[in-house]
Amino acid sequence: MALYVQKFGGTSVGSIERIQAVADKVIGYRQKGHDIVVVVSAMSGETNRLIDLSKQINDNPVAREMDVLVSTGEQVTIALLSMALEAKGCPARSYTGGQVKMLTDNVHTKARIRSIDDEKMRADLDQGRVVVVAGFQGVDEDGNITTLGRGGSDTSAVALAAALKADECQIYTDVDGVYTTDPRVVDKARRLESITFEEMLEMASLGSKVLQIRSVEFAGKYNVPLRVLSSFEDGPGTLITLEDDEVMEQPIVSGIAFNRDEAKLTVLGVDDVPGVASKILGLISSANLEVDMIIQNTAECSTTDFTFTVHRNDYQKAKSLLESNLEQLGAREVAGDNTIAKVSIVGVGMRSHAGVGAKMFAALAEENINVLMISTSEIKISVVVDEKYLELAVRALHTAFGLDAEEA
Amino acid sequence: MALYVQKFGGTSVGSIERIQAVADKVIGYRQKGHDIVVVVSAMSGETNRLIDLSKQINDNPVAREMDVLVSTGEQVTIALLSMALEAKGCPARSYTGGQVKMLTDNVHTKARIRSIDDEKMRADLDQGRVVVVAGFQGVDEDGNITTLGRGGSDTSAVALAAALKADECQIYTDVDGVYTTDPRVVDKARRLESITFEEMLEMASLGSKVLQIRSVEFAGKYNVPLRVLSSFEDGPGTLITLEDDEVMEQPIVSGIAFNRDEAKLTVLGVDDVPGVASKILGLISSANLEVDMIIQNTAECSTTDFTFTVHRNDYQKAKSLLESNLEQLGAREVAGDNTIAKVSIVGVGMRSHAGVGAKMFAALAEENINVLMISTSEIKISVVVDEKYLELAVRALHTAFGLDAEEA
Numbered sequence: 001m002a003l004y005v006q007k008f009g010g011t012s013v014g015s016i017e018r019i020q021a022v023a024d025k026v027i028g029y030r031q032k033g034h035d036i037v038v039v040v041s042a043m044s045g046e047t048n049r050l051i052d053l054s055k056q057i058n059d060n061p062v063a064r065e066m067d068v069l070v071s072t073g074e075q076v077t078i079a080l081l082s083m084a085l086e087a088k089g090c091p092a093r094s095y096t097g098g099q100v101k102m103l104t105d106n107v108h109t110k111a112r113i114r115s116i117d118d119e120k121m122r123a124d125l126d127q128g129r130v131v132v133v134a135g136f137q138g139v140d141e142d143g144n145i146t147t148l149g150r151g152g153s154d155t156s157a158v159a160l161a162a163a164l165k166a167d168e169c170q171i172y173t174d175v176d177g178v179y180t181t182d183p184r185v186v187d188k189a190r191r192l193e194s195i196t197f198e199e200m201l202e203m204a205s206l207g208s209k210v211l212q213i214r215s216v217e218f219a220g221k222y223n224v225p226l227r228v229l230s231s232f233e234d235g236p237g238t239l240i241t242l243e244d245d246e247v248m249e250q251p252i253v254s255g256i257a258f259n260r261d262e263a264k265l266t267v268l269g270v271d272d273v274p275g276v277a278s279k280i281l282g283l284i285s286s287a288n289l290e291v292d293m294i295i296q297n298t299a300e301c302s303t304t305d306f307t308f309t310v311h312r313n314d315y316q317k318a319k320s321l322l323e324s325n326l327e328q329l330g331a332r333e334v335a336g337d338n339t340i341a342k343v344s345i346v347g348v349g350m351r352s353h354a355g356v357g358a359k360m361f362a363a364l365a366e367e368n369i370n371v372l373m374i375s376t377s378e379i380k381i382s383v384v385v386d387e388k389y390l391e392l393a394v395r396a397l398h399t400a401f402g403l404d405a406e407e408a
Numbered sequence: 409m410a411l412y413v414q415k416f417g418g419t420s421v422g423s424i425e426r427i428q429a430v431a432d433k434v435i436g437y438r439q440k441g442h443d444i445v446v447v448v449s450a451m452s453g454e455t456n457r458l459i460d461l462s463k464q465i466n467d468n469p470v471a472r473e474m475d476v477l478v479s480t481g482e483q484v485t486i487a488l489l490s491m492a493l494e495a496k497g498c499p500a501r502s503y504t505g506g507q508v509k510m511l512t513d514n515v516h517t518k519a520r521i522r523s524i525d526d527e528k529m530r531a532d533l534d535q536g537r538v539v540v541v542a543g544f545q546g547v548d549e550d551g552n553i554t555t556l557g558r559g560g561s562d563t564s565a566v567a568l569a570a571a572l573k574a575d576e577c578q579i580y581t582d583v584d585g586v587y588t589t590d591p592r593v594v595d596k597a598r599r600l601e602s603i604t605f606e607e608m609l610e611m612a613s614l615g616s617k618v619l620q621i622r623s624v625e626f627a628g629k630y631n632v633p634l635r636v637l638s639s640f641e642d643g644p645g646t647l648i649t650l651e652d653d654e655v656m657e658q659p660i661v662s663g664i665a666f667n668r669d670e671a672k673l674t675v676l677g678v679d680d681v682p683g684v685a686s687k688i689l690g691l692i693s694s695a696n697l698e699v700d701m702i703i704q705n706t707a708e709c710s711t712t713d714f715t716f717t718v719h720r721n722d723y724q725k726a727k728s729l730l731e732s733n734l735e736q737l738g739a740r741e742v743a744g745d746n747t748i749a750k751v752s753i754v755g756v757g758m759r760s761h762a763g764v765g766a767k768m769f770a771a772l773a774e775e776n777i778n779v780l781m782i783s784t785s786e787i788k789i790s791v792v793v794d795e796k797y798l799e800l801a802v803r804a805l806h807t808a809f810g811l812d813a814e815e816a
Binding site: 056061068076084094143 | 424427428458461462464465466469470472473474476477479480483484486487488490491492494495501502504506507551552553
């Protein structure tokens with residue numbers, strides 16, 4: 001007998017039929033003797049409907065009232081799911097974020113969770129009830145309704161699982177787990193049985209969209225085993241957990257992430273003196289543009305080249321900004337390319353294995369793919385390549401690191 | 409400078425345009441220096457939309473969850489109205505029933521208010537904010553969301569006005585006040601400048617639909633001056649207040665109420681002994697049928713006739729019930745008529761005036777209207793007449809008691 005926190009997103013509760021299906025799934029777990037706390041989002045479309053209403057009043061509505069408005073979306077779902085459970089003979093009780101004292105700071109529309117009062121939920125579970133909690137919302141110390149921002153329901157679920165010391169936090173989505181890479185690009189992509197929090201964080205920040213980074217961070221911090229499963233088909237999904245020291249043979253690389261939204265800019269002929277990087281990046285960040293990879297080569301003469309990547313949408317803005325400040329930067333000219341992509345290999349096994357980079361570059365070279373930039377962290381290596389080689393690079397690396405699914 | 413509680417119903421906030429209009433009206437009062445607490449219902453149609461969702465799950469949903477569901481309707485409105493006020497430069501803050509601790513008993517879907525915490529509202533008013541409160545909803549002692557039942561928003565407004573000791577509770581509706589009688593029946597019907605709580609209660613219970621009986625009772629109990637006004641046009645409306653002993657010349661009759669939903673039943677030839685009435689009415693109430701007027705004549709012989717009225721929808725059921733229990737009741741037969749109507753004159757002035765009844769019967773006799781039943785209370789006289797004479801009776805009484813509007 002275990003305690004599971006199960007989170008169902010907007011698509012999974014998007015109609016009365018789907019809410020009924022969620023109720024059936026929950027009851028299935030109950031019948032195996034498990035205690036269940038369910039966290040739900042607003043029915044798909046509902047949050048947008050509410051935001052549209054507010055936009056008819058004002059493009060920039062007061063954040064406090066925005067939270068009062070959109071938090072009704074999950075409140076509707078908890079009531080309907082509890083009704084569906086009760087109608088099927090399963091005792092259930094719903095709670096808004098406020099009612100379980102999901103205490104947050106007071107940053108409306110993107111609040112952060114501070115604590116949860118589990119007393120009522122414990123009492124309900126002890127009495128054999130399923131507890132249904134509204135995700136995405138909380139209250140601040142003064143009782144004002146807050147929301148955690150889009151996707152915050154995952155974080156609510158993890159926070160509840162941590163507070164209740166649940167055996168597992170199960171995130172039901174429209175995919176059946178975390179894959180070695182995007183199956184739409186590599187048809188031999190495999191669902192992973194498990195992956196570590198660190199790897200999942202790298203995968204998420206590199207473009208894999210299965211889970212919100214914030215909820216993975218939270219789960220890692222409180223060591224809440226997190227499982228990604230499909231709402232629509234049965235299956236074990238992927239378990240996201242701490243690194244298991246017992247397992248001798250960690251895979252070296254667990255997954256390949258990639259990202260097309262990249263563009264690179266090179267400032268040519270700047271003085272190779274301290275302070276140049278800060279001048280260039282200061283200029284970029286003053287325009288609220290975010291920088292991803294940064295590379296500066298050791299100079300062979302008194303000047304050097306400085307290269308960095310930005311989101312492709314910010315490319316023109318960043319380029320113009322640099323060009324109109326050439327003199328101030330002491331630079332000769334600006335070059336750029338917005339047809340690049342980033343490919344990354346991720347795996348905690350890299351920590352204890354040498355030669356992973358060499359193997360990666362060899363695999364790319366074999367396909368005649370030129371590497372434009374390289375960046376590394378303890379458990380990942382990212383390369384920038386010409387966009388047109390993206391799929392080829394991902395497939396080559398997927399095979400090289402032994403990730404391909406066996407033929408059925 | 410006064411403190412007004414202003415309540416706007418579902419039609420008055422039924423669209424973004426109407427919510428904007430309510431904001432303008434509130435700001436108008438603010439600009440005159442008044443403090444304003446606004447109470448709102450769900451946008452028209454929203455409560456029904458939510459109920460329809462629940463009915464797709466279960467015809468008889470759990471009452472606790474029903475309250476969680478439908479209370480979102482008002483929550484959407486308070487957020488949108490607060491946004492609209494803020495967008496027009498008027499500081500505002502919204503509160504759900506739970507947030508102002510509108511404490512109720514735990515009878516879900518028809519809870520009764522016990523107390524209100526005015527601390528936060530006072531603080532907001534002191535800081536120059538308009539306070540926007542969700543009507544119709546509260547919380548019980550355990551923090552469960554409750555609702556007051558349909559029309560409960562009027563009661564919320566009166567309760568808030570009582571708690572805040574407001575100068576006036578203004579109920580905005582789609583009519584511009586309380587009339588001497590229904591203007592659709594009598595074109596000379598006049599809007600009343602004022603009416604007492606007692607008269608309004610009689611008018612409401614006799615069929616006038618302007619205000620919920622419960623909210624009038626509440627206002628009377630706590631002596632909250634209540635004003636009915638139009639949401640859509642300017643005007644003073646009608647003030648509902650305590651009887652003013654200062655006014656020497658109270659009108660004898662303030663209004664004429666009427667009701668078509670009546671049917672009468674007569675049990676003929678029952679023994680004129682104690683316990684007969686309780687036997688008959690016990691039978692009727694055991695079937696959950698409500699009885700309105702009751703009349704038993706003094707008997708001239710050992711048997712008598714017993715007559716009462718029920719709602720017209722219950723007529724057949726009540727008649728069959730009596731007929732199948734004739735023997736048990738010791739009655740000869742049952743007669744009935746479901747084409748009758750009730751007409752009532754209402755006025756606190758009756759207390760100090762003799763001959764009101766005589767005047768009423770004379771006016772009816774003059775039109776050859778036969779009176780079938782009579783029932784009186786301290787401030788009202790009701791008669792039952794053949795339905796076909798209803799309009800004629802109302803017009804005749806309206807004229808006889810000097811209620812007709814002067815020709816423009």
